[in-house]
Amino acid sequence: MTRDTVLERMTKDGIRYLLVQFVDIHGSPKVKMVPVESFDDVVDEGAGFAGGAVWGLGQNASSHDLMARIDPTSYTPMSFQAGYARFASDLYVDDQPHPGCSRVNLKRMLSQLHDRGLIFNVGVEPEHFLVLKDEQGHIHPFDPANIDTLSKPCYDFKSMSASRGYLEEMMDALNQLGWGAYQCDHEDANGQYEINFKYSDALTTADRVVYFKMLASQIAKKYGAIVTFMAKPFGDRTGSGAHMHYHIADATGKNVFTDLDDKRKLGLSQTAYYFLGGVLKHARALCAVCSPTVNCYKRIQIGQGLYSPRSGFTWTPAYITYGDNNRTQMIRTPGPGHVEDRTVSSAFNPYLGFAAYLAAGLDGIQNQIDPGEPNLGNMYAMSLQEMAEKNIRVLPQSLTEALDELERDEVVQSGLGAIYPEFLRLKRIEWNDYHRHVSEWEIDRYLTML
Numbered sequence: 001m002t003r004d005t006v007l008e009r010m011t012k013d014g015i016r017y018l019l020v021q022f023v024d025i026h027g028s029p030k031v032k033m034v035p036v037e038s039f040d041d042v043v044d045e046g047a048g049f050a051g052g053a054v055w056g057l058g059q060n061a062s063s064h065d066l067m068a069r070i071d072p073t074s075y076t077p078m079s080f081q082a083g084y085a086r087f088a089s090d091l092y093v094d095d096q097p098h099p100g101c102s103r104v105n106l107k108r109m110l111s112q113l114h115d116r117g118l119i120f121n122v123g124v125e126p127e128h129f130l131v132l133k134d135e136q137g138h139i140h141p142f143d144p145a146n147i148d149t150l151s152k153p154c155y156d157f158k159s160m161s162a163s164r165g166y167l168e169e170m171m172d173a174l175n176q177l178g179w180g181a182y183q184c185d186h187e188d189a190n191g192q193y194e195i196n197f198k199y200s201d202a203l204t205t206a207d208r209v210v211y212f213k214m215l216a217s218q219i220a221k222k223y224g225a226i227v228t229f230m231a232k233p234f235g236d237r238t239g240s241g242a243h244m245h246y247h248i249a250d251a252t253g254k255n256v257f258t259d260l261d262d263k264r265k266l267g268l269s270q271t272a273y274y275f276l277g278g279v280l281k282h283a284r285a286l287c288a289v290c291s292p293t294v295n296c297y298k299r300i301q302i303g304q305g306l307y308s309p310r311s312g313f314t315w316t317p318a319y320i321t322y323g324d325n326n327r328t329q330m331i332r333t334p335g336p337g338h339v340e341d342r343t344v345s346s347a348f349n350p351y352l353g354f355a356a357y358l359a360a361g362l363d364g365i366q367n368q369i370d371p372g373e374p375n376l377g378n379m380y381a382m383s384l385q386e387m388a389e390k391n392i393r394v395l396p397q398s399l400t401e402a403l404d405e406l407e408r409d410e411v412v413q414s415g416l417g418a419i420y421p422e423f424l425r426l427k428r429i430e431w432n433d434y435h436r437h438v439s440e441w442e443i444d445r446y447l448t449m450l
Helices: 003-013 036-044 102-114 157-162 164-176 202-222 270-281 283-290 294-298 350-366 384-389 399-408 410-436 440-446
Strands: 017-023 029-035 047-049 066-070 084-093 118-126 128-133 139-141 181-186 192-197 226-228 242-250 331-335 338-341
Touching: 003 036, 017 036, 017 066, 017 102, 017 202, 029 036, 029 047, 029 202, 036 066, 084 102, 084 202, 102 118, 102 202, 102 350, 102 410, 118 192, 118 202, 118 350, 157 164, 157 181, 164 181, 164 192, 164 202, 192 202, 202 226, 202 350, 242 270, 242 350, 270 283, 270 331, 270 338, 270 350, 283 350, 283 399, 283 410, 294 399, 294 410, 350 410, 399 410
Parallel strands: 017 084
Antiparallel strands: 017 029, 047 066, 066 084, 118 242, 128 139, 128 192, 128 226, 181 192, 242 338, 331 338
């Protein structure tokens, strides 16, 4: 959309205020409210922010202003706040794109594809929980149907029906924006939901994932619930992923990952296999970016069967494999030219996740890294001996292990660009803070044991 087109749309939609929005290093949205009369100002100059007040932008109290310049094509009228529209923004400092901006960094990585006439198309399944807090501050699943005892709640009619108000408003809002929301369901954990909308190019999808979280937080509040994209809010229930579906297309929109004559019978082209080869090679370092919190690693633990949630399955692969339409693999192939990474956490920053992921995939293409033959077995049933024989590697089992891998992986570091040192520093602090905390489990286990 051009500037004039957006102005016409805003007049028609009755927009009075703009939210000029960017994200911190964690992917959390930050905004300034601007009257619509200042639209030209925030396109050309931007809204000013003190970068030292925000996580991970590489600034301190003495730094020059961050100027958030809106992208007119990201125009998003806000259904939950009449008269308001959200615009995703790029950060500038002294009239130059700020390399510490997650969105600027993703655009840098995407330019490597655009120079070849290629597009990175991505779809995300943003799983999330609706929860309540009791007077003691403990959380519980939002359960209007009062059937939290179900051990297999996935797709359950009564559970979903009780939350239909929230789900209807979410679906309606997404479709009013033209995002093509096409299905939603109650997921495998009590109080957990997934709402799917159509894929787009990586930058558009990242913008939409951020707004999806903004939208969900406000609509859930109307129904007395708190929405959380925390990866594992309950130890005995399935965690929340942001399953990432993707392919590369040429300038005509043709999916270059597709080959119906694929000898491996997955419908994937040689380009797709090389891309997957890069992703699998760098998977352990990628994990630091795509599962970026301490809590994320409670979702991707090995030991399915020993430590399963009460539904019976974690639905989250812990092993670095690819295969056919098989949900126990890290990367599954639901159809020709279509791959899905099931390890990505709902807690990820989509701009950083997509940028790092693209760096790994491009390394595979440039160096023709073959991923080997697909794994067609049930990873949950495979013995450790079988895995050793097949040389199957395990994803990091803690944030600090993933950060160690990231420090050794220059390719994934290149995907983060200038953000890498600050990302590593803050995540090391997060890990250390976590280990200084004494949990209820430790008190219960050790208080009188010794």
